[in-house]
Amino acid sequence: MAISKRSLQKGLIHLFRTDLYIPTKIDPSKVQFVRIVPKNGVIVVKVGYRETLPDLKQDCRRIAALDLGVNNLAVCSSNVMDPLVIDGKYLKSVNQRSNKALAASRSYEEKQHGRKNSPKIQAIFLRRNNRISDYLHKASRYLVNQFVFNQIDTVIIGHNPGWKQDTNIGKRNNQNFCQIPFNVFIRMLEYKCRMAGIQVILCEESYTSKCSFLDDEECRKQQTYKGKRIHRGLYKSQNGKLINADQNGSLNILKKALLTLGQWNRLMYQQCLDRNEKAALIRYNVPRS
Known part of the structure; x- marks a missing residue:
């Protein structure tokens, strides 16, 4: 126009x-x-x-990896920065409240007017989408600011085609997964990283949550896994060391991507251990509108 x-x-x-x-x-x-x-x-x-974009950094030495989920929207691990987690429970609550309001409005409209849509129902959808979009923009901006501050040159994001959008893990979990637009979040991270000159790599994430990074276990199907999840959100390695389960997943995503690129080595592994074994996991609560 x-x-x-x-x-x-x-x-x-x-x-x-x-x-x-x-x-x-x-x-x-x-x-x-x-x-x-x-x-x-x-x-x-x-x-x-129109925006002039900076050249992408090609070093691939200062790396951060993200594991995306529901309770924890994103867990970030790195070889040079302290691990952090973006809280995702707010998005769950937004969806739950919206679903409850939608169910009540649709029931009323069907009984009273014989229809499934109305201005009120559209307003509920709009409010939910705006809240989710606002939250994802703020979360992605915070992450990219942290990457820039720590001079990260490469960001690796765990991802699978069609991932977590058409799974069958129970009615309640299906609802949580399918109503959080992870692919939209990834696109936000991609363009914001691109504007900061940071390259983004998508990594297929199968078996990254089951295999033990602390035991340097290969990310593939195993007859017996060296570590195991002992509580919700807690992973125990073969020698008894504990780590956040999503943090273990993000570290394996980092390792898996660098192995594919031929840039994984013992020095990188030791850097990741030093950064993630001792440092406390920083939890960031995104400001709400």
């Missing part, structure tokens, strides 16, 4: 033949397009702009 260049110079995006003015801090010369998209009963205005 065409926009007024005169209004753009004043810090306003003005769509021709409308009374719509949108404040913006974007450099007018960078604005490329404006799109209007109807969504859940509202109009979404998308503004595209």
